[in-house]
Amino acid sequence: MTTIFYARVSTADQTLSHQVSQARAAGFEIDEVLSDHGVSGVSTALRDRPEAKRLFDKLRKGDTLVVRWVDRLGRNYADVTDTIREFIRRGVTIRTVINNMTFDGTPQDPMQEAVRDALIAFMAATAQAQAEATKEAQKAGIAAAKMNTTKYRGKKPSYDRATLGDVVRLLGNGLGASAVAKMTGLKRQTVLRIRKDPSVAEAALQKWGL
Template identity: 80%
Template structure:
């Protein structure tokens, strides 16, 4: 019997497996099994090289559904993400995302539909890589600010963690409105707007409270 498997990549202490699973269930997914990698970067490691990523390749069968919060859980490199999704589609696995409820499968044989699907995969993979680069830049800015002002008051503790911040930035980057993002993440609309105005400052706030 086909299974619905959630794959979660938890790369920092701010991200949690339970948060990603809760998001998937809230979106209506009935998860049969969870496979997760902890403390693994999507920038420096491809899915097939991660401990549980390897197991995922062995577990998935034709007709199974692979659920991920977004494609950045599979990787943060354009080529890696596109190769991974296409490999799963060739195997008859359906890949679905929690954010925006996207579905990718290899069932269609219509060339126009294939072209649209492949273009969308490419766009999302490119967005994942661009977001990874933007996050790294924001982290560097936060670290530099902390070094420049080691005794500076940390300000109010952020109401979001690193995982939630990534979701907000991703959704805003895809054109979602502040109200929609707030509803999805549980943050206030004002917090979402502050993140939208200055994502580097939002990341810096997390860095200050992590120190």
């Protein structure tokens, strides 16, 4: 039985070493690492990515696929749900580093299967919604930065783009500001400001070129 860690590295802040270190720090024992860099999680299906498509050849019954969160598999609802269910049918266990979620074929009762599938659907939908929200926030942030004609950029953000994405996603999952602050290492007030207007937080990153 093999444990494969898959990473999709979409920004400079989400380095492969960071994702792997985070997984190992959480107690995961990894046998192999596969990663794709600079590929869109929205427009590119998992099986169409250079390294990710190897998962479909490598993963066998009893193997475990570990990802930082389901959004590393993709940000397209249909693709993510179809992929996870296909791996489960093969007897593969899917685990996430964040939230420590486990999806496998253990549930035999139809009701339990329905609950599992509903959770998969919710997480996949959240990943796509966050991608769409981030895209809109980036547009608003760029527009706000262009409107600012002064040289003063304000205080440098205490978060990077990856952390901002985590905050938006965790808040979208229903977590409170205090819990999100603890999980991301940010101050509660910072999380509250991001929750109030993500586009302002994105604008701050734009101003500092982060």
